[in-house]
Amino acid sequence: GQQVMQIPQYQHVQEGEDFTTYCNSSTTLSNIQWYKQRPGGHPVFLIQLVKSGEVKKQKRLTFQFGEAKKNSSLHITATQTTDVGTYFCLMTGGGNKLTFGTGTQLKVEL
Amino acid sequence: NAGVTQTPKFQVLKTGQSMTLQCAQDMNHEYMSWYRQDPGMGLRLIHYSVGAGITDQGEVPNGYNVSRSTTEDFPLRLLSAAPSQTSVYFCASSYGWGIGVTEAFFGQGTRLTVV
Numbered sequence: 001g002q003q004v005m006q007i008p009q010y011q012h013v014q015e016g017e018d019f020t021t022y023c024n025s026s027t028t029l030s031n032i033q034w035y036k037q038r039p040g041g042h043p044v045f046l047i048q049l050v051k052s053g054e055v056k057k058q059k060r061l062t063f064q065f066g067e068a069k070k071n072s073s074l075h076i077t078a079t080q081t082t083d084v085g086t087y088f089c090l091m092t093g094g095g096n097k098l099t100f101g102t103g104t105q106l107k108v109e110l
Numbered sequence: 111n112a113g114v115t116q117t118p119k120f121q122v123l124k125t126g127q128s129m130t131l132q133c134a135q136d137m138n139h140e141y142m143s144w145y146r147q148d149p150g151m152g153l154r155l156i157h158y159s160v161g162a163g164i165t166d167q168g169e170v171p172n173g174y175n176v177s178r179s180t181t182e183d184f185p186l187r188l189l190s191a192a193p194s195q196t197s198v199y200f201c202a203s204s205y206g207w208g209i210g211v212t213e214a215f216f217g218q219g220t221r222l223t224v225v
Contacts, residue, residue, distance in 0.1 A: 006152070009150065030208070030209045030211070031209075031211060033211070033213070033214070035214075042200060042216040042217065042218055042219050043153070043200070043202075043214075043216050044216070045213040045214060045215075048211075048212075048213065088152065088153065090214070092207075092208065092209070092211045095208060096158065096160055096166065096207055096208055097155060097158065097168060097169075098143065098155065098158070098207065098211065098214070099155065099169075100145070100152050100153040100154075100155075101152060102150070102151065102152035103152045103153075
């Protein structure tokens, strides 16, 4: 079955530093979604990537889908305290089961 | 437009008790799913449904039952609660799935403690 590795599990940064989380799949994906979960909250959709090598930006967030469609990254430039939370990837291989990565918990210190 | 509504928000059960977590969505989504979230384990799929009358198992289905009699509702039943089922439970729905997957909308979550 599909296995999803997300690294790192935790990341502490100083405000203003950059942050990157990675998702890697053992199988080729149809598409990938990214979600953010604030502490005590529920996951909220950020973006979906579909095409090989696709890059999308949302303000300070940059999302990338690997050329082989087996990995993806989320990069945040100049983190702010509002970026605190856990970031999950949701990888789909075309089947009915939607499998989340284990998540990366981001803490931002002033 | 309420989105995905989960009830209750908090629940404490004794070992061996049964209960049903309710989930309802008003977006006419065909795909609905239940996840449990434990520290360091991410979101693990319990059961899912691609439409009324159709359900299937996810990664961690043992100890849980589901049914989908209508498009709107997807309740999760704990048959005989165990301390290992202490977790935060999320219901989610989406318009598409598989290759045609679309944005998933999540409920607010149910924090369940089994003592």
